[in-house]
Amino acid sequence: MFPGNARQARTATMNDVASSDANIRLGMFEAACDILAAAVIVYDKNDCLVFASRQVLRYFPIPPDTLKPGTRLRDVLGAIFDSGVRYGIPLEQRHKAVNREEWISTRISAHWREQYDAVERLGRDRWIHFRKRRLPSGYNVTTLVDVSEQKKQEEQWRVDLERIALTEAILESLPSPVVIKDRNLTYIAVNKAFCTIYDTSADSIIGRSIWTLADAESAERIESSDRAVLETGEPYTLAEHVIRADGSNLYAITRKYRIGAPGHYALVTLMEDVTAFVTGERTVTDTDDAVLRVPGGFVEAQNCFDPVRDAERRLLLDQLxxxxxxxxxxxxxxxxxxxxxxxDILVAEFKARGGDCCAVSSVREYDAFLTLAARQGLAIDLVVIDDNMSGHEIIQANSRGIATRLISPDGIGPDFMRALVEEHELLSQDGSPLGDILTPVSLSDDWYIATDISTMLPAAVGDIEVLVAEDNQINQFVFSQILEGMGISHRIAENGEEAVMLWRKHQPRLVLMDISMPVMNGIDAAMEIREAEKLTGTRTPIVAVTAQALNVDMQNCMDAGMDDYITKPVSPDMIEAIYQRYAAGKPEKNVA
Incomplete structure (x- = not known):
């Protein structure tokens, strides 16, 4: 073989190898595009087509010959336009006629950007994600990915969010209290009307269960009916009597319904306020001619307002x-x-009573407010002043003829409960049986314990643990909430005479005795119990409960034979401390 022929043979062989290798790489590139469900187009620096994957034809209904290497970018875009595809046009302009050359020029301009990234809409319900990158060599690489499903999901999420917002707005504006719980009976929605009953916010309810909002007995009853509705789908109706946070009565027809699909059920509770039509325990009257009978009357319902907030509210209002x-x-x-x-407490209280109320936080704001009010011809009828505010004396001295009331709300706020606990801890360190009486912090109805733990006496054997003598209905409710939450059996007496009668009948381990009650006061009731014990040979611990904290009251309690002394308002921690001292141990007989 001649040398020249040998060189030609080697060159031909090398070209064949290179061609085979390029075909393998091209096949692998096509396979990768198929796997990634992405279309890839490559143009050279002269805007001539170098490569287009098979996936491109899934996005653009153009002739396959258009995608041959060497085709100009302008010709490819022209074929796309002629196929009827018009991507890159704003939604508000799609109904207008589009000039072919203008559209092609706009697309070429985007093509020559160093980077271009956009989601374009093809047709009514198809979206394509375009990515273009201009390389330093001048080559342009374009990828197309179908993101229609993702966009549909985003659109559905947007519609769902709008629907949820609309539903929440409707729910919030309904005059009837509405509560929604999930299948685990956790609160997921409450409206303003429901929160108003208990003088609370939705944030303090949502995410919690009834067991953290009501006493054990009420929680058990409510959850039982909730689960029955969720399991059977049968609606539930009950006539209920609720005590609002302000102490007023609410008579309601409560209805419960199951909504949603299997596995995603929710419980809707609607309370229809019929207070205005209630004329008796068992009768709801609309007119003289129309009478609706309520079988069994109205049952006592969930009364879950915050006792601490109620104590703060009463402390402020008592000073007016x-x-x-x-x-x-x-x-x-x-x-x-x-x-x-x-x-927040005072403004809400005055507005609830029909007043027009707002607040300022400094002397400067006060002066500016009155100046503006005078300019508008608005007269202020009453100014309520916090004596903790710097400069409150100036406001009182320059009242401008407006009636003023000074209040002393020391301690109210985030540390209100802490102040009660710290006061208790301070006073219970006293070593004497009944302790020296220390004047509480400036809260007039603050309360504390003033005995030594060594003076505990075991209670008599009985069928209940605690007897509470209290004539105020709100305080009765607070005691019941606390004791039921602790799982302690108890009875409530509305006056001293009834307290003595229930003591004789049940022989409780502990008596919590209010001092000021009708028919027979707590002092006389305690003395009668002690006289009776001389015959029975037993001794029941009696703890005085009063709104006062005077030495003379303590002495009267001691003379009547009481064992301890607390002042209102009460809290779970304090009641538990008293219970642990006097009634938590095994009850035994004790000779007086």
């Missing part, structure tokens, strides 16, 4: 003139306090 509170409707009241919590 009762007559002014009764005629507050239609009046303009200005609250002056630097404490947002006090502002």
């Amino acid at each position: 003139n009762p007559e002014e509170l009764r005629v507050v409707a239609g009046k303009r009241i200005l609250v002056v306090t630097p404490n947002p919590h006090i502002e």
Whole structure:
């Protein structure tokens, strides 16, 4: 073989190898595009087609010959336009006629950007994600990925969010209290009308269960009916009597329904307020001619307002003139306090009573407010001033002829409960049996324990653990909430005479005795119990409960034979401390 022929043979062989290798790489590239479900187009620096994967034809209905190497970018775009595809046009302009050359020029302009990244809509329900990159060599690599399903999901999420927002707005505006729980009976939605009953916020309810909001007995009853509705799908109806946070009565027809699909059920509770039509325990009257009978009457329902907030509210209102509170409707009241919590309580209370109320937090704001009110011809009827505010004396001295009331809300706020606990811890360190009486912090109805743990006496054997003598219905409820939450059996007596009768019948381990009660006061009731014990040979611990904290009261309690002394308002921790001292151990007979 001649040398020249040998060289030609080697060259031909090398070209064949290179061609085979390139075909293998091209096949692998096509396979990768198929696996990734992506279309890839490569143009050279002269905007001529170098490579187009098979996936491109899934996006653009153009002739396959258009995608041969060497085809100009302008010709490819022209074929796409002629196929009827118009991507890259804003939605608001799609109904207008589009000029072919203008569209092609716009697409070429985007093609020559160093980077281009956009989601374009093809047709009514198809979206394509375009990515273009211009390499330093001048080559352009374009990828196309179908993101239609993702966009549909995003669109569905948007529609769902709008529907949820609309549903929440409707729910919030309904005049009837509405509660929604999930299949685990966790609160997932409550409306404003429900929160108003208990003077609370949705945030303090949502995410919790009834067991953290009500006493054990009420929680068991409510959950039982909830589960029955969820399991059977049968609606539930009950006539209920609820005590609102302000102490007023609410008579409601409560209805429960199951909604949703299997596995995703939810429980809707609707309370229809019929208070205005209640004329008796068992009768709801609309007119003289129309009478609706309520079998069994109204049962006592969940009363889960916050006792601490209620104590704060009462402490503030007790410092105001009762007559002014009764005629507050239609009046303009200005609250002056630097404490947002006090502002929230007082403004809400005055508005609930029909007053027009707002608040300022400093002397400067007070002066500016009155100046503006005078300019607008608005008269202020009452100014309520927090004596903790710096400069409150200036406001009182320059009241401008407006009636003013000074309040002393020391301790109210986030540390209110902590102040009660710290006071208890301080006083229970006293070593004497009944302790020296220390004046509580400036909270007038703060309460504390003032005995030594060594003076505990075992209680008599009986069929209940605690007897509570209390005439105030709100305080009765608070005691019941606390004791039921602790799982302690108890009875409530409304006066001293009934307390003695229930003591004789049940022989409780512990008596919590209110001092001021009708028919027979707590002092006389305690003395009668001690006299009776001389015959029975037993001794029941009696703890006095009162709103006062005076030495003379303690002495009277000691003389009547009481063992301990607490002042209102009560809390779970404090009641548990008393119970642990006097009734938690095994009850035994004790000779007086």
